Amino acid sequence: MKSEIEVFAPATVANVAAGFDVLGFALHRPGDTVLVEEGGLGGVEIVEITGDDGELPRAVADNTAGIAAQALLDHLGDRRGVRMHIHKGIPVGSGIGSSACSAVAGAVAVNELLGRPLQRPDLLPFALKGEAAASAGAIHADNVGPSLLGGMVLVRSNAELDTVNLPVPDQLFAAVVLPRLKILTSMAREALRSQVPLADAVVQWGNLGGLVAGLARSDYGLIGRSLKDVVAEPYRAPLIPGFAAVRDAALEAGALGCSISGAGPAVFALCRGDESAFRVAIAMQKAFDAEGLPSERFVSSINPLGAQRIK
């Protein structure tokens, strides 16, 4: 009897430079875990949440993992009781897809508990519904997509939920640094212009095209030249003390490119090789240190698997 299922869902870097709202990738760690077991009255019950410093709502209808799991049960017309334990490994509001991660883990865990009635990509709308509870405004799948599916995910259309797993060069590594600072997604979104000058938009999609082409041909130079964001980064950078110094440090240490992860304050760099990524991560952390901002750093290849059952 499948009495207990535990699922790990990885953190993600979304808004990958010119890929604002359409491009994200999965890390190997950190991530959230969700454990589910049958029991209790009908529907999802959140038994405990750890690792969140008491910040997250326990009510299923307000919790990203709870909403995603319950939405899946409802869709399947399954009325069984599911007891859920959530362990947050990702700080809330850090810019590496915390809410998406829990939502993905919740949906995948319940799908496993039910004997996997849905294929992995079909879980996307349920995980997105969960993430929506914590998001401001329109829903974008560039966190949920890679956490659920793994890899570097282009969301060709958020409206149609059409995702494309892009090829990833062997030696592509990410350095991610999380300063101890919280940015609400709503605040980060308010910093943006609602209208973009056409000329800037053209620059942005030229770079996105270059990035997708660079990934396809393992052209690290092209990837580096394309890792630019003229639409979101200039407006969100002021929310992150020392961002310019951190980015400069990353580039000086050999990063291909560097930008804000998700809505920030996390900053990511893409690098060629793990050694380079370690050097870059350390340089970025030092730059945050110089701002008096303590931070955590992670180095990871692109996680090709996404959420995984671990028990």
Added chain:
Amino acid sequence: MKSEIEVFAPATVANVAAGFDVLGFALHRPGDTVLVEEGGLGGVEIVEITGDDGELPRAVADNTAGIAAQALLDHLGDRRGVRMHIHKGIPVGSGIGSSACSAVAGAVAVNELLGRPLQRPDLLPFALKGEAAASAGAIHADNVGPSLLGGMVLVRSNAELDTVNLPVPDQLFAAVVLPRLKILTSMAREALRSQVPLADAVVQWGNLGGLVAGLARSDYGLIGRSLKDVVAEPYRAPLIPGFAAVRDAALEAGALGCSISGAGPAVFALCRGDESAFRVAIAMQKAFDAEGLPSERFVSSINPLGAQRIK
């Protein structure tokens, strides 16, 4: 003695749907030819232009081919005399890169005449300078790029003139229909909004990313889903009588996607296979017929070579 050099430069489809100002491809025909020979006083002299119904300026400083050729001579500090004969195979103002084509042919012809001092990609700025004479506002290399270099060319950055030749699936064919109607690039540009809603811009770069990914993996379905333009097409379509009917006819006849070529009025469709492209071209032409607009049609695979010396 290299007394005469003749170069053919092919027409191009630019603004490939979501690739507004950054993506274009070369056709096999039609195209312009430029013949050059040494002679005369120093600098370029335009001896004759045919096929233009007398529309194009004969003064070197006002003529796209003349400007490009002279700019190259000036760059090389070469003071010889060059007599130039231009044959326009592309109607002016048709939306398939007429001015770019002549400029490319002029630059390549003079480069050949001089014994090829520059590599092909290094001719880009000279050809662009020529095209600029006929263009409105900012210069974009998505016509000149493919006419000069061949293939499907992404202009990662117009400011840095960073171009990328994208892979092209074997069975990708273009159907292009030119209605007998003239649209000035300046008019087509004025139809655009100078500011794009962020949400539309995101849709656009999601589609551009999908298109580049689809080309890389020969995924015709993804190419088709990505061939959408929410930024320019809706605003330029009213300049082309019957555009909606032409696009619908293309899609009904099996096109992967259909949009405006360049600044219009030419309309292009991408198709899987030449048979499909012929059917689509005929259907598009019929739709223009129904509007009382006579048109020319062309079917072509993506021309991998670009401008070629033919004599």
